[in-house]
Each structure stands twice: as C-alpha cells, then as structure tokens.
Amino acid sequence: MPHTLATAAHSELIIKKSRFIGCVQPMTDRAAAQAVVDALWKQHPGAAHVCWALLAGGQSAAVDDGEPSGTAGRPMLDVLRHQDLEGVLATVVRYFGGVKLGAGGLVRAYTDCIAQALLTAQKVPLQRMSTLACSVPYSLEGWLRREIEAAGAELLQVDHGSAVTLQWRLPEAQAAACRQRISDGGQGRVGWMEADRVAS
Structure with missing residues (x-):
C-alpha cells in the first residue's frame, strides 16, 4: 500500500564543502510544489541549485535545475518510488563548495540527502x-x-x-x-x- 508523509522532514549533508539541505513533505500537485520551490529560492538566494522531485500520479516531476542531466531530480524521484511513497515532494538546496563532485558523486549526494530526510519522516498509509x-x-x-x-x-x-x-x-x-x-x-x-x- 502506498504511503504519504504526515509532516515535513529535513536533512543536511556537507560533501566536499558543498552543503545539501534536503526536505521531504506531503504535496498533492505540481503547482503547489512549484510554490514551495519558489519560496526556497527566496530563503536561499545564494544557493547554486534548488533541485526537486514530485511523486504525485500524473503530476510527477523531476527537476535538475542546472545540475548535469539525470544527476539530481531523477535519483531523488527514484528514492521516493523505492519507498512506495505517493503525494510527496523532495527538495534539495545546494550551496556549491568549490569542488566538483562528478556525476556519480552528485547522484549519491542527492540520493543520500533525501534518504536521510526520509529516515526521520513519519509515513502514513494513503487511503483512497x-x-x-x-x-x-x-x-x-x-x-x-x-x-x-x-x-x-x-x-x-x-x-x-x-x-x-x-x-x-x-x-x-x-x-x-x-x-x-x-x-x-x-x-x-x-x-x-x-x-x-x-x-x-
């Protein structure tokens, strides 16, 4: 049975001086998700990227926001799918620390950031x-x-x-x-x- 989240949960990683601030939260559609992403840009004007993934039926999305294609949004979406979640938005704000991580390093960083946030998240069954x-x-x-x-x-x-x-x-x-x-x-x-x- 698919689950959603009761409330938002957060994580933060520092990898080779880059700071990754992750959040997972319940979300029903793409318009609401975009509003959250816009708000994150206002909170973090100095960030290099705000990458996000939304798993919400036909409204799903995966956005790399300038990171190399397939290194941020898609891996984050895969974490949500792997945990059988639905109606969940994952966001990661990245502050670049001056050291390039490479494609594999980026995938790991974004995946780990969301996986860590989900460790503390309270999951609730999604009822039809x-x-x-x-x-x-x-x-x-x-x-x-x-x-x-x-x-x-x-x-x-x-x-x-x-x-x-x-x-x-x-x-x-x-x-x-x-x-x-x-x-x-x-x-x-x-x-x-x-x-x-x-x-x-």
Missing part, C-alpha cells in the same frame, strides 16, 4: 476515499447526519430542496458498509445518487 451522496425526507436529516458522524466521515455538502441532499467522504474500504447501513436504516426512503452528479 469515496464520496457518497443521497437524498432523504426532512424527517431523516438529523438521523442521517448522526450516521455520517458515527462513520467518521467528512460531511461535504448539504442541499435543502424538496428533500435534503447530503454528500460526504470516507475511506473507500468503509463505503459499502456505510451505504448498506444507511439504506437499511432509511427503510426505503433513501435515494442514492452518483456523488459526482450532485450540484456543487
């Missing part, structure tokens, strides 16, 4: 979520809200029309049982709908 939606008579709204809360689900939306429509999200593994329990408790007065068709 399901969204459920149904409409009930007004008399059942309070009961349905209590059922949703008891399931530990996140209530997303409530619409009051001729009936009350509620939409909520919970872990995919619990969705079928929750739906069955509500159908049984509603005694034929629960109208299920496709969650993505509910007006937002």
